[in-house]
Amino acid sequence: MNETSEGKKPRIGVYVCHCGGNIADYVDVEEVRKALGQEADVVVSKDLMFDCSDASQNEMIDDIKIKNLDRIVVAACSPKLHELTFRGTATRGGLNPYMLYHANIREQASWAHEGDKKGATAKALAHARAAVAYVSLAEPLERPRIESTPAVLVIGGGIAGIKAALDLSSMGVHVFLLEKSQALGGHVAELGEVYPYGREGREVVDRSARGLKGRENVTVFTGATLESFSGYIGRFEATILVSPRPGTEERIKVRVASAVVATGFDSYQPKRGEYGYGTVRGVVTLPELQSLASGRDGTLNYDGRKVNDVAFVYCVGSRQEESAVAPSGNEPPAKANAYCSRYCCNAAVNTSLSLGTKYNGITAYHLYRDMRTYGRNELMYEEAAKAESIFIRFEGENPPSVCEKDGRVGVTVKSSLLENQPVELTVDLVVLVTGMVPRPNEQLNTLLSLPIGSDGFYREIHQKLRPVETNIGGLLIAGTSQGPKDIRETLSSASAASAKAASFALKKELELEPFVAEVDNSACELSQACVKECPYEAIEIKDLPSGRKAWVNTAKCKGCGACVAVCPTEAIQLKGLGNDQVRAMIEVMAR
Numbered sequence: 001m002n003e004t005s006e007g008k009k010p011r012i013g014v015y016v017c018h019c020g021g022n023i024a025d026y027v028d029v030e031e032v033r034k035a036l037g038q039e040a041d042v043v044v045s046k047d048l049m050f051d052c053s054d055a056s057q058n059e060m061i062d063d064i065k066i067k068n069l070d071r072i073v074v075a076a077c078s079p080k081l082h083e084l085t086f087r088g089t090a091t092r093g094g095l096n097p098y099m100l101y102h103a104n105i106r107e108q109a110s111w112a113h114e115g116d117k118k119g120a121t122a123k124a125l126a127h128a129r130a131a132v133a134y135v136s137l138a139e140p141l142e143r144p145r146i147e148s149t150p151a152v153l154v155i156g157g158g159i160a161g162i163k164a165a166l167d168l169s170s171m172g173v174h175v176f177l178l179e180k181s182q183a184l185g186g187h188v189a190e191l192g193e194v195y196p197y198g199r200e201g202r203e204v205v206d207r208s209a210r211g212l213k214g215r216e217n218v219t220v221f222t223g224a225t226l227e228s229f230s231g232y233i234g235r236f237e238a239t240i241l242v243s244p245r246p247g248t249e250e251r252i253k254v255r256v257a258s259a260v261v262a263t264g265f266d267s268y269q270p271k272r273g274e275y276g277y278g279t280v281r282g283v284v285t286l287p288e289l290q291s292l293a294s295g296r297d298g299t300l301n302y303d304g305r306k307v308n309d310v311a312f313v314y315c316v317g318s319r320q321e322e323s324a325v326a327p328s329g330n331e332p333p334a335k336a337n338a339y340c341s342r343y344c345c346n347a348a349v350n351t352s353l354s355l356g357t358k359y360n361g362i363t364a365y366h367l368y369r370d371m372r373t374y375g376r377n378e379l380m381y382e383e384a385a386k387a388e389s390i391f392i393r394f395e396g397e398n399p400p401s402v403c404e405k406d407g408r409v410g411v412t413v414k415s416s417l418l419e420n421q422p423v424e425l426t427v428d429l430v431v432l433v434t435g436m437v438p439r440p441n442e443q444l445n446t447l448l449s450l451p452i453g454s455d456g457f458y459r460e461i462h463q464k465l466r467p468v469e470t471n472i473g474g475l476l477i478a479g480t481s482q483g484p485k486d487i488r489e490t491l492s493s494a495s496a497a498s499a500k501a502a503s504f505a506l507k508k509e510l511e512l513e514p515f516v517a518e519v520d521n522s523a524c525e526l527s528q529a530c531v532k533e534c535p536y537e538a539i540e541i542k543d544l545p546s547g548r549k550a551w552v553n554t555a556k557c558k559g560c561g562a563c564v565a566v567c568p569t570e571a572i573q574l575k576g577l578g579n580d581q582v583r584a585m586i587e588v589m590a591r
């Protein structure tokens with residue numbers, strides 16, 4: 001039997017969820033409910049059809065008030081889905097929202113053990129009992145507050161960065177937009193006619209960038225790089241090195257609440273010999289074709305010769321684990337990208353349509369694995385199929401081969417629609433439809449310590465629930481720095497990131513998560529192991545009234561617990577997940 005810090009016995013309410021049949025079909029929820037009712041300090045134990053329904057939440061609120069519950073356990077789905085919901089329920093019932101534990105008995109018990117009801121029930125019960133042990137020792141927590149700065153830094157002046165700056169400025173936030181090249185626009189500025197706008201890429205960029213002009217709350221730095229970046233959400237300090245011309249350099253310091261990273265992508269660069277690239281004349285990439293065709297009307301020429309037939313080869317550098325080039329000698333195969341780059345089917349079909357309009361009599365062959373002109377872009381594909389475009393599908397394991405043929409380019413493709421019979425083509429140009437790859441940005445990555453996913457792009461906290469936030473509080477990602485996107489998707493993510501950034505900049509004070517490390521100064525023997533272990537540089541050594549001790553910057557701490565694990569004297573612990581709570585949970589699980 002436990003006692004709270006006020007010397008009272010805890011009064012715990014437990015709510016086991018059926019989740020329709022998602023839990024109840026595989027876990028004996030009544031058995032779990034009855035067993036939990038026998039646990040010390042459990043005053044209420046119920047099983048409910050849907051814990052998250054309004055009726056169930058109201059029932060919990062009534063129980064809190066009528067039965068004087070001072071903490072609750074919800075045994076239901078993943079806390080990622082509904083922990084916030086139940087914190088709200090607890091608050092409405094008059095409890096501190098952290099006097100709650102949300103045990104996951106759906107993903108971790110019922111769904112994981114569908115064929116074993118007894119085992120699933122035992123596991124669900126163990127999880128819920130551990131939750132009871134946790135809340136028995138819970139103490140109310142307060143969210144730390146920090147002052148914020150009404151400005152945001154946007155890094156990268158492509159279409160994503162421009163959009164983020166426009167949105168932030170319209171919301172009344174001061175924006176510092178930093179672009180490393182001498183002009184705004186990124187890749188879009190270099191594109192020909194872009195889908196679905198039917199305008200030149202330069203025009204799309206100019207139109208957006210013009211919107212930035214004359215705004216008092218926007219400062220644009222071109223020819224600029226980030227030299228230093230320190231601080232934490234609400235109070236970052238950045239040094240921007242501006243060199244508009246070689247020789248001229250200026251350092252400008254800015255303070256911001258948050259930063260949006262919109263540094264974009266690189267185009268996949270085929271290896272020498274990959275589909276004849278660099279070894280067969282007339283093999284180019286899609287970006288190279290775009291510059292070849294830019295601004296020229298009448299005739300499309302390559303190497304002084306008129307182009308009549310073009311073969312687009314799709315998925316170059318995408319959806320392949322290894323480069324299509326055979327390794328030479330003992331060299332391992334070059335790594336390529338397993339993912340689909342999303343924009344390329346649309347961009348290739350769109351480019352072939354614009355070539356058809358701009359230059360008469362061009363025949364386009366599209367050698368594709370799967371045509372992914374999703375959504376409204378499917379109309380473009382239909383249009384191309386009706387025009388002078390011939391689509392030939394090949395299997396991933398049978399990529400086309402390319403060779404020089406009588407001064408032109410020979411392509412052999414095994415058509416999957418003709419039972420893999422080889423089709424021979426002779427064309428003037430082979431266009432490799434290359435995917436997007438992460439942009440190497442080592443200096444910036446080191447400065448910001450942004451998390452990078454296994455695909456090499458910046459990684460968000462959660463694809464569905466927190467798609468533009470990173471695990472560094474206040475640092476947001478936008479556009480293709482996060483992964484392949486077309487312009488429309490880039491703009492949406494830039495708007496999402498700017499809305500989130502504005503939510504930090506526009507508040508005078510920010511509330512942070514309370515699950516942060518805390519030092520017991522009387523136990524701290526200054527081993528400094530915590531300082532070395534902390535991945536967020538949140539712990540410093542300070543001269544305090546009790547002597548030289550480790551000190552946690554709560555604004556930087558993410559509550560990961562790395563410091564707790566290495567402290568030899570257990571002087572550092574996590575608020576809301578103390579060592580006593582962890583031990584109590586383990587003991588119950590091992591019972």
Ligand SMILES: Cc1cc2nc3c(=O)[nH]c(=O)nc-3n(C[C@H](O)[C@H](O)[C@H](O)COP(=O)(O)OP(=O)(O)OC[C@H]3O[C@@H](n4cnc5c(N)ncnc54)[C@H](O)[C@@H]3O)c2cc1C
Pocket residue numbers: 155156157158159160161178179180181184185186187188191193194195196224225226262263264265266267286287290343346347350439441444478479480481485486487488490
């Ligand atoms: C050949 C091709 C054709 C395409 N056609 C279409 C189309 O028709 N329609 C469509 O919707 N999409 C198309 N796309 C996709 C489109 O180009 C992207 O969606 C868009 O460029 C993404 O914009 P972004 O701002 O995220 O990245 P980017 O365009 O890459 O811009 C990033 C910017 O950040 C800057 N930067 C990078 N690092 C730093 C740093 N450390 N400090 C400061 N600045 C930095 C870069 O200089 C750049 O200006 C095409 C892409 C290609 C390759």
